[in-house]
Amino acid sequence: xxxxxxxxxxxxxxxxxxxxxxxxxxxxxxxxxxxxxxxxxxxxxxxxxxxxxxxxxxxxxxxxxxxxxxxxxxxxxxxxxxxxxxxxxxxxxxxxxxxxxxxxxxxxxxxxxxxxxxxxxxxxxxxxxxxxxxxxxxxxxxxxxxxxxxxxxxxxxxxxxxxxxxxxxxxxxxxxxxxxxxxxxxxxxxxxxxxxxxxxxxxxxxxxxxxxxxxxxxxxxxxxxxxxxxxxxxxxxxxxxxxxxxxxxxxxxxxxxxxxxxxxxxxxx
Numbered sequence: 001x002x003x004x005x006x007x008x009x010x011x012x013x014x015x016x017x018x019x020x021x022x023x024x025x026x027x028x029x030x031x032x033x034x035x036x037x038x039x040x041x042x043x044x045x046x047x048x049x050x051x052x053x054x055x056x057x058x059x060x061x062x063x064x065x066x067x068x069x070x071x072x073x074x075x076x077x078x079x080x081x082x083x084x085x086x087x088x089x090x091x092x093x094x095x096x097x098x099x100x101x102x103x104x105x106x107x108x109x110x111x112x113x114x115x116x117x118x119x120x121x122x123x124x125x126x127x128x129x130x131x132x133x134x135x136x137x138x139x140x141x142x143x144x145x146x147x148x149x150x151x152x153x154x155x156x157x158x159x160x161x162x163x164x165x166x167x168x169x170x171x172x173x174x175x176x177x178x179x180x181x182x183x184x185x186x187x188x189x190x191x192x193x194x195x196x197x198x199x200x201x202x203x204x205x206x207x208x209x210x211x212x213x214x215x216x217x218x219x220x221x222x223x224x225x226x227x228x229x230x231x232x233x234x235x236x237x238x239x240x241x242x243x244x245x246x247x248x249x250x251x252x253x254x255x256x257x258x259x260x261x262x263x264x265x266x267x268x269x
Contacts, residue, residue: 003034004160005139010059011052013210015173024081026209028056029166031157033137041137045074045155045166047085056085076168077149078104079113083121090125098129100151103265110257111186145170147192148182150265154199162204169209170195174222175249183250187261
């Protein structure tokens with residue numbers, strides 16, 4: 001029986017926020033697809049922002065890899081915190097949805113997650129547009145999950161432990177499975193809700209955009225697959241002015257002007 005693809009989280013995702021800005025640490029995931037001869041095909045999903053660049057390089061090095069060993073880079077969507085390290089992988093084709101590529105060329109003025117330079121970064125490299133049902137490699141495919149952005153996609157991986165879905169920000173955090181509400185919507189609220197429902201129904205294992213991988217128990221409870229680990233430097237308990245907010249779920253936010261989006265993207269009047 002052929003070996004199944006494997007998933008390795010290179011960098012964990014975190015929902016770390018402050019009152020002075022967002023840390024925006026997305027998950028960076030490596031999918032390896034065994035080949036009958038030679039080395040596996042290596043697919044990296046979401047290379048993250050430049051604040052994580054050296055950490056990403058170190059994570060690869062711990063596995064005996066370097067950027068040149070990555071064969072394909074998938075962008076679940078084109079937001080700044082997921083794409084800035086693209087230039088580490090200039091040799092590798094970029095995969096993203098057709099609508100996401102088009103939108104990145106002319107993002108809405110209120111879309112702070114897609115700065116005006118986003119399209120320029122993407123177009124520096126070889127781009128492969130994808131859509132629902134495309135197979136990237138045996139056992140690795142694309143599923144459409146729009147709503148958070150126009151062309152958000154998930155990556156499906158047929159692992160030995162069941163069907164895993166790498167969701168990007170179609171599903172930021174594990175708790176979103178319970179609420180059914182995407183906390184940040186830049187495109188379409190209804191589509192965002194449908195995408196959450198879809199991943200909950202189809203996945204045995206879920207790799208969210210800003211949280212640890214998890215599965216749902218038979219009673220639909222979240223069961224994390226890895227422990228939480230985070231070290232924060234530069235501040236100490238008891239430091240004057242330092243406060244820790246009580247645990248809370250993010251207040252949902254919908255971009256002002258969202259009703260203009262379809263007309264802008266599809267060229268309607």
